[in-house]
Amino acid sequence: MNNTNLQDYSHKRFNILTGEWVLVSPHRAKRPWQGQNEAVNNEKRPTYDEKCYLCAGNTRINGEINPKYTDVFVFTNDFAALQNDSPSFNVNDGLFKAQSETGICKVICFSPDHSKSLADMSAAEIQKVVFAWQKEFKELVANPSINYVQIFENKGAVMGCSNPHPHGQIWSQSSLPNEVDKKNTQQLNYYNNNNSSLLGDYLAQELEKQERIIFENDGFVVLVPFWAIWPFEAMIVPKKKQANILEMNTEEALQYGEAIAILTKAYDKIFNTSFPYSSGIHQAPTDGNENKHWHWHMSFYPPLLRSASVKKFMVGYEMFGTPQRDITAEQAVKMIKDCL
Amino acid sequence: MNNTNLQDYSHKRFNILTGEWVLVSPHRAKRPWQGQNEAVNNEKRPTYDEKCYLCAGNTRINGEINPKYTDVFVFTNDFAALQNDSPSFNVNDGLFKAQSETGICKVICFSPDHSKSLADMSAAEIQKVVFAWQKEFKELVANPSINYVQIFENKGAVMGCSNPHPHGQIWSQSSLPNEVDKKNTQQLNYYNNNNSSLLGDYLAQELEKQERIIFENDGFVVLVPFWAIWPFEAMIVPKKKQANILEMNTEEALQYGEAIAILTKAYDKIFNTSFPYSSGIHQAPTDGNENKHWHWHMSFYPPLLRSASVKKFMVGYEMFGTPQRDITAEQAVKMIKDCL
Ligand SMILES: O=P(O)(O)O[C@H]1O[C@H](CO)[C@@H](O)[C@H](O)[C@H]1O
Ligand SMILES: O=P(O)(O)O[C@H]1O[C@H](CO)[C@@H](O)[C@H](O)[C@H]1O
Secondary structure, eight states: OOHHHHHHSOEEEEOTTTSOEEEEOGGGGGOOOOSOOOOOOOOOOOSOOTTOTTSTTOBOTTSOBOOOOSSOEEEEOTTOSSBSSOOOOEEEETTEEEEEOBEEEEEEESOSOTTOOGGGSOHHHHHHHHHHHHHHHHHHHTSTTOOEEEEEEEESGGGTOSOOSSEEEEEEESSOOHHHHHHHHHHHHHHHHHSSOHHHHHHHHHHHHOSSEEEEOSSEEEEOOTTOOSTTOEEEEESSOOSSGGGOOHHHHHHHHHHHHHHHHHHHHHTTSOOOEEEEEEOOOOSSSOOTTOOOEEEEEOOEEEETTEEOOOOHHHHHTOOEESSOHHHHHHHHHTTO | OOHHHHHHSOEEEEOTTTSOEEEEOGGGGGOOOOSOOOOOOOOOOOSOOTTOTTSTTOBOTTSOBOOOOSSOEEEEOTTOSSBSSOOOOEEEETTEEEEEOBEEEEEEESOSOTTOOGGGSOHHHHHHHHHHHHHHHHHHHTSTTOOEEEEEEEESGGGTOSOOSSEEEEEEESSOOHHHHHHHHHHHHHHHHHSSOHHHHHHHHHHHHOSSEEEEOSSEEEEOOTTOOSTTOEEEEESSOOSSGGGOOHHHHHHHHHHHHHHHHHHHHHTTSOOOEEEEEEOOOOSSSOOTTOOOEEEEEOOEEEETTEEOOOOHHHHHTOOEESSOHHHHHHHHHTTO
C-alpha cells in the first residue's frame, strides 16, 4: 500500500462492515474556520445535583423516585421512542410502506456521582456498567418480540445529551435497524465465503501493520478503523470472535472496562475538555439464530475536529453524498496516542 | 391505509428511494427538552459587509478579488475537498480498500446582497440561480473524469455554514457518492420492473391522496415525503420525469424558482427565524449512460424541531441504528402549510 498517497491526496476508503465509502481530503485540514463555535463548559459539576432527575434519591418527571443506588442504576425510559404495548400493523399501499415497530427503551446511570463521566471511572467501575449491559441484554432478549438490542451513549450537550449525569441508553426492538442490517449482510457474506470472522481477519491485519492501533490488552484492541468517518473515531474490538456481549466472561468484562477507560481518558486530553461523543455497541441480532458471522464491537463517534469548540459538521455534501473527513485516520491515531 | 395508527404508535416507514427505514415515534413529541439550545441570530445583516469574502469586489483568502457581480457569481472553492490534479491510485491490500477520488468543487453566490437568503428572493431571481446550476453542470460534465455532480447548500451556522452570505456549493467527482448510489439502485430496479419512474408513480399517488402536498404549480410538486427523516424535511419534484436539471426549459426553471421561493419563505415563518437547512439536488450520474430510470429531485433537511433554538439531534440511536423522528410527516405538512 502506498501510504504517502493516502496522506496527501483526496481519496475514498471502503468500510468493510457497512459496504459504504468515506471521502478523505487530507489537504483540506488547512482550511480556516469562520463558522459556528460550540459552547464549552469546563466547569466542575457537583457530585450531587438536587435538580438532576438521574441522581440517587431524586424524583423523576413521572413522579417515580430513584433508589439510593451506589453504582449502576437502570430504569425504563420515561419518554421512550419505542412502545411495547402498541398494536401490530402493516401499511402496504402502493409506494407507501410502513410497519409497526415495538420495543423497550431503558436508561442506564453509570454512577451515582453526578460529576463523573466514564473517563473519570476506573476499569473496575466500568466493569460494573458492562455487567449491567449484560444483565439488561439477557432480560430483554428473553422477550420473543425483541430481535435486536442497541446499547449507546450520547455524551455532551453537542451530542444532544440533555443531562450531564453519566448515563447511556438501551433501545431494544423487533426489527433490525438500518446500520445493523448493513453490518449483518457484510459479515454474513464474508463468513460464507471465507469461513472466518470479517472483523477477526481485519484485526489480524491491523495488528500486523501497527499503524492504527491505540491500545491492546489480553482481550481487546482499541484502534482507529481504516475507514473512520468522525475525526477521532475509534473502535473497541474483542480479540475472540463473540456474537454478543453475553459471551464475555468476568475477566474479559474487566479488560473491556480497561479499554473504555483508556480510550475515554485519552479523548479528554486531546483538547483538554470533556470530549463529547456518541458511542454504541453493534452485536448480533437476537432473532434465535446462531449468527456465527457476527463479531461484536463498540464504536465511538466524537464530533470535535480542531478544538474544544470547533466540531466537524456532517451536513450538505455528507447528507446528500458521502461522509467526508479532513485529517486522516493515521494522523488521528497519532494525536490520540500522544494523550495515552 | 389505517392512518390513525401512523399518528399514534411507534412504527417504521420505508424510503423507496434509498431502500432504508426511518423510525417514527409520534407519542414522543411530549418529551420535555432540557438539552442544548442553539444560538439564534435574528439580527438583520447589512447588504454589504467589507469583511465577507463572498461580497462583490472583496478579496478572498487566496488573494483573488471577486468581480462586482450583480446576480449570481461562481468560483472554484479555495479549500476544495476534492482535487482535480492528483495521481490516480488504488489500494487493495487485504481488507484495506481505498481509491483515489478526483473532482472539482465550486462555490455559488446566489446574490450580491449579503443580507438575503433564498427565502428573500423572488422566483425570477432564483431562476437565475437555476440557470447558473445548469451552466455549471453542463461545463463540469464536459470533463470526462466527472461522473457525478452534487449541488447543495448549507444554510445557517447550525448547519456548518461558515459565512451567512447567500451561497451554495457544487462538488463534482469521478465516482458515485453513497446516497446517490442507493437511489440509483432503487430507481433502476423499479424502472426495470415497471417500465416507469419510481418517483413519478409516487408523485401520482401523493397527488391523489393530497395528505402531504405543500404546494404545486404546472411543473413542480413540493411535498413532505412519506419517509421524511428531519422534522420539516421536504422535497421538490418535477412533474415530468427528467434525469437531470439540464432537461428543464426556461419556463420550468421559473416554476422551479417559484417552488423554492414558496418553500423557503414558509420555513422562515414556522419559528419566525431564518430557517437553517441543508438542501441538495439528486440527479442522474453523468457517466455517459442514458439513465432513463432517474427522476431528479431536490430535498431540504432542516434540523429545527421545536423552536428557533431547539433542534433534532441525529446522534446515538440514529447513528448506530436508524434515523428517528417525533412529529409525523403529516403533522409537519400541516405546520408548513399554515405558513404559506
Ligand atoms: O465547505 P464549507 O462550507 O467550508 O464546510 C461545510 O460544508 C461541507 C460540505 O457539506 C462540510 O464538509 C463541512 O463540514 C461544513 O462545515
Ligand atoms: O433520549 P434523549 O437523550 O432524550 O435524546 C437524545 O438521544 C436520542 C437517541 O439517540 C435522540 O433521538 C434525541 O434526538 C437526542 O436528543
